[in-house]
Amino acid sequence: MEVAGSPGAAEPGEIRALKQCLLRRNHSREQYGVAACCLEELRNKACDILAIDKSLAPVTLVLAEDGTIVDDDDYFLCLPANTKFVALAGNEKWAYNNSDGGTAWIAQESTDRDETDSGAGLKWKNIARQLKEDLSSIILLSEEDLQMLIDVPCSELAEELRQxxxxxxxxxxxxxxxxxxxxxxxxxxxxxxxxxxxxxxxxSVLSKQQESGDGFSDERDAVDSGIRESASEIALSRRVLMALKEKPAPELSLSNQDLELVAKADPEALAVALNWDIKKTETIQQACDRELGLRLEQVQSLHSLRSLSARRNPLPGEAQNPKRAKRDLT
Incomplete structure (x- = not known):
């Protein structure tokens, strides 16, 4: 059986199942069957059915079996159907009644005992009964509930579960x-x-290192100048730069590759690397370019002479063009 919009229980439009319960007053054997979808609805129906004066509020619902206070909807929904409740009005204290089935806890020895502590101490019995009815409910137990059952003496738990x-x-x-x-x-x-x-x-660290490496991969120390240079300018470091600075005619002591690199280098970057002015730097670059051009001309001339010599002096064993013999007319 279901109900929509129960007072004090569900939001408008929400549907909740009704739970069948048994209600009675303290020290009374007369019980009433009711159905409620939440604890607040059960409390309201208890006031109406048991004729409890609302001026005696608050009304507390406890389990008739052992006096455990039920003040949480989640706990209420976990209880089995036809659970027996006792409604306590005002400062009433729960007392044992042998009509509860003979398994109830003995009545409180002192009326001043804290009911909340009593309910917390017997909570493991309710959890144990829940497991007895449905062992699969283990997955629904909190870690606190699991630890509580583990800590219970084995003999007491066996008696409660009748195992x-x-x-x-x-x-x-x-x-x-x-x-x-x-x-x-x-x-x-x-x-x-x-x-x-x-x-x-x-x-994140690798990304920063990569960015840092990308930022400094094209940089080098050109006489501690810290200037970014191209690959060709990096090749001029140290040996070539020292030759340019110390040799009176450095173009004569550099290789063809070094001459080409110097000639093609950026004048401003080379000037900073050599600590020279632009004019002096451009002059040495022009000298390197001329020297490179002269060397290329010499190489070309040498190749031409070799080709000419090869045509005039064939190698031994090469076939000679036979001369045409004169016809002997005699």
Whole structure:
């Protein structure tokens, strides 16, 4: 059976299932069957059915079996159908009634005892009964509830569940395994989070290093000038630069490749590297360019002479053009 829009329970349009319950007053054997979708609705119906004066508020609902205070909707929804409730008005205290089935806890020895502490101390019995009805509800138990059942003495839990101590010991071992698995899962999630954070941090560091490397990959120290130079200018470092600065005619001591690099170098960058002015730098570049041109001309001339000599002096063994013999007319 379902109801929509129960007072004090569900939001407008929300549908909740009704739970059948049994209500009675304290020290009374007369019980009333009611159905409610939430704890507040059950409390309101208790006031109406049991004729409780609302001036005696607050009205407290407790389990008739052991006096556990029920003040949470989630706990109420976990209780089985036809659970017996006792409505306490004002400062009334729950008292044992043998009509509750003979399994109730003994009545409080002192009326000043804190009911909240009593309910918390017997909470494990409600959880145990829940497991007895449906063992699969283990997955719904919180870690606190699991630990509570594990800590209960085996003999007491066996008595509550009406099982042998061996079976209950196995149940507690299973509960411990579930608790351990949850702890392992939590630690695994934490380790995974730390691993992902480390990867993210490492990626950030590598990215910065790559950016830094890209920024300085084209730079070199040209006499501590720190000027960015091209690949050809980097080739001029040290040996070539020292030759340009120290030799009276450096173009004569440099190789063809070095001459080409000097001639093609950026005048401003080369001037800074040599600590010269632009005019002096351009002069030495022009000298290197002329020297390179002279060397190329010499090479070309040498190749021409070799070709001419090869045509005039064939190698031994090469076939000679036979001369045409004169016809002997005699």
């Amino acid at each position: 042998s101590r061996v079976a209950v010991q196995g149940l507690q071992n299973t509960l411990q395994q579930v608790l351990d698995q949850r702890e392992e899962a939590r630690q695994s999630r934490q380790l995974l989070q730390l691993y992902l954070q480390a990867l993210e941090k490492e990626g």
